[in-house]
Amino acid sequence: MAKIKIxxxxTFTAVVQVPRIxxxxxxxxxxxxxxxxxxxAxxxxxxxxxxxAWNEKARxxxxxxxxxxxxxITLQAEQLGEIVTGWDLEDEFSQEAIVNLVRTCIGAPKAVTDAFQAAYSQARLGN
Incomplete structure (x- = not known):
């Protein structure tokens, strides 16, 4: 039986398919x-x-x-800032670069957060 630490x-890595317009x-x-x-949670x-809160203001x-x-944009940049610690992009990882990614790549925040969540789902499937 394999021994692992609890x-x-x-950190962990995952490949994200970043949408490009x-x-x-x-x-x-x-x-x-x-x-x-x-x-x-x-x-x-x-x-x-x-x-x-934003949806209610809009409604x-x-x-x-x-x-x-x-x-x-602010919320999504904060979200990525909470979960992402680095990336393999030409742009150096920073809070400013996160904001630029969110502002210019409309589908990127969802793709990144979906990949983050999927890593946890896959971990559950493996146990």
Whole structure:
């Protein structure tokens, strides 16, 4: 029987198919921060509350499309900042680069967060 440590590695990698407008998605390796189940749940709760607040403002007409979009960009950049610790892009990894990725690659935030979540789903399947 193989012996493993209960403690997980502090980071893990996954390849993300980053959507490119007018082209094929590009495979990019991302390094993610490991989180335990309680930390994940807390983070997802915060994300959902923030997203719901922006959706409510938009529904009530309390914010313009530009304001909602700016809020979404800020939220998505914060999300990636929480889970991503590095990447294999030509642009050096930084908070500014995360914001640029979110602003210019509309599908990237979802692709990255989906890959992060999928890593946890695959871990469950393997046990």
């Amino acid at each position: 403690a997980q590695n502090p 007018g082209g094929e998605p590009a495979p990019v390796e991302f390094e993610f921060r490991y989180m335990d189940r309680v930390t994940l 807390s983070m997802f709760d915060r994300w959902n509350k923030a997203r719901d 009530k007409g309390e914010a313009s499309w530009e304001e909602v979009t700016a809020g979404e």
